Amino acid sequence: MLILTCPNCGITAEETEFHAGGEAHLTRHGPGASDDDFEKYLFMRENPKGVHFERWRHVYGCGKWFHAARDTTTLEIFGTYTAQTSTVPQDIIDKITDRRPDWQPPETA
């Protein structure tokens, strides 16, 4: 059972109060985009063994979306942060590198 803190309302709760929304920071390609870019946006996923940035929604709380950094091999949550950003905030990157010194931020982050 994951325990997440919603950065919008500040409440810390178990995962049943939230809903996972898939990979974060996808570049949204729309009309006029190349087939490659559109496919990448719709289907291609990082799916890393390790640090993963993902979207969550506080469905049974404030109802708002936010982002989380989590390890897919240990289920450790490094932190949660606002959804109003297209990059990973420095304090989250610092928290991850504290725990995973060898980790390199991906180019998309």
Added chain:
Amino acid sequence: MKKYSAFAIAREALRHHTGWTRAWRDAQPKKRYDAIIIGAGGHGLATAYYLGKNFGITNVAILEKGWLGGGNTGRNTTIIRSNYLQDPSAAIYEKARSLYETMSQDLNYNVMFSPRGVIMLAQTHHEVRGYQRTAHANALQGVTTEFISPARVKELVPIINLDGPRYPVLGGLWQARGGTARHDAVAWGYARACSDMGMDVIQKCEVTGIRSEGGKVVGVSTSRGDIDCDKLGMVVAGHSGHLADMAGFRLPIESVSLQALVSEPIKPCMDVVVMANTVHGYMSQSDKGEMVIGGGTDGYNNYTQRGSFHHIEETVRALIETFPMVSRLKMLRQWGGIVDVTGDRSPILSKTPVDGVFINCGWGTGGFKAIPGSGWAMAELMAKGRSPLTDAFGLNRFQEGRFIDESVAAGVAH
């Protein structure tokens, strides 16, 4: 290889079982193979087996980072069925189901295929219409299924509660030749047959890199040294994305954990497989008497081979509604497996951007039932460059928008 038979058992009984030999050789990696298969689970071993049997390619190694059949092959709930709506899925799953019928004889290894029948319960009017449509589609595809009444469901499954508190049973899609098989035996049987053809099944050999020159594969690096090959098949389910990353391409795949559990063994009480997709629980009884129960997937990426406890709660709640008697059962074991789920929830059997590298993945929650058909088709794809069974399952379908609109590998009951 010594043939297994009733006579062999009698002969060994008379000499204190001293004449049995190992079922497969403990092979050491050679410098080069015509083809390497990564992943010695059911799909990988079946691919190797049909490469040898159907195409005479026997200079083959099957590399496994753990032990044989130790991934999802040994973690699933062993259900076999082919009652799918869309033609490409029905074709490959029915090929698989029909190969299961004769697998024990073909491999000379008892895989305990038990065509006991599979019912998928219709518990909403939407499901009734959906399954009636599937039954009609199956008739056209040559897959024998039938939409049956609640009374017939009760006759087949006396322990079922038709008038559940939330979703009464309104009918069911019945495939009489669906059933179960012994999952480990499928892997062991294929491994024994592959080894007998001279192939090397190499366990504890982790692939750490994929070497290519000029866009063509030349070999792999492993924890036991470099091995060269002309053709490479990646057949590793949950870790497909990880391998694709080594080869330098990406996949439309996310890996999640799917759970299952078994109860304490009880006397025979249900001799068919029942799947209740609306309330989400499915159950069959093993030969040992344990009730084998399939759970749900988590909504988030996960490589830990365990899942969230609340999913077990949901599954058990659904089963108690459907089969009230299980409320008194104790559960013995619970586990998870990492399933690879694609964007359209159908598998990928395809060439890749690297010449000579083929991929078979994305079976998600529904891989076991497909093992022989998947291996048959993948072998043809690797040997000849294309297979009628895999044409619709190419990687290019995501770019071209040719999705297979069916929840083959969704995070739902299988």
